[in-house]
Amino acid sequence: MYLSSSEIALGHQHTLNNFQTASAACVSASERLTDLFMRLSRSQLDHLARPQSGLPSSGLWLSGIQSQSAVLLGELLHIIGDTQQTVIIAAAAQTRVLDNLLVTTLERARNTSPVEVLPAISSLKQSIEQTEQTLTSWADAARQSVALLESRFGQMAEPAGEAAPAAAGEETEAQEAPAAKARSSRSGARNLQ
Secondary structure, three states: OOOOHHHHHHHHHHHHHHHHHHHHHHHHHHHHHHHHHHHHHHHHHHHHHOOOOOOOOHHHHHHHHHHHHHHHHHHHHHHHHHHHHHHHHHHHHHHHHHHHHHHHHHHHHHHHOOHHHHHHHHHHHHHHHHHHHHHHHHHHHHHHHHHHHHHHHHHHHHHHHHHOOHHHHHHHHHHHHHHHHHHHHHHHHHHOO
8 A cells, every 4th residue: 555544534534624714715715705795885875875865977977886896896806816826725725735745645555566667657747746846837827827817907997986076986985895805815825825
């Protein structure tokens, strides 16, 4: 037997932890999305419930919608980005678990195999190491892409938020607290790395 029962149990435990991390990220994302959609619905209901004296100017109304849409879309992208990064981290950790088990098995096979098989085992080990390096670089590139997208969207959304008039500013202020919560949650997910 190439793997001991304790190594198998440890690999199983790590696998469960990685799946739990990915599941927790999805549950957290669904909670945050529900909160976002509830706030959007509440905002729309409050807007409809306000007494309207005459027709608002179209510029004021459009700038308010633009500002609110930019904030909500920014939060949505943050939620998706946080979830993606956490799932990438969990997948990379799971890949390392499987690779460690496979390399351990190959090492033990190398110790008990005839000399003719050793080059094939060495080749398999090198292939596993190169594949893990490739997956790690892909995961890093995906995390960098998410961070770049978030920063670029933040830059695009800032001018829209600054152009919003004071009337729309009340709704924007009410939405900034959850956005700060989302940013703090994202920094917590990065600490898992």
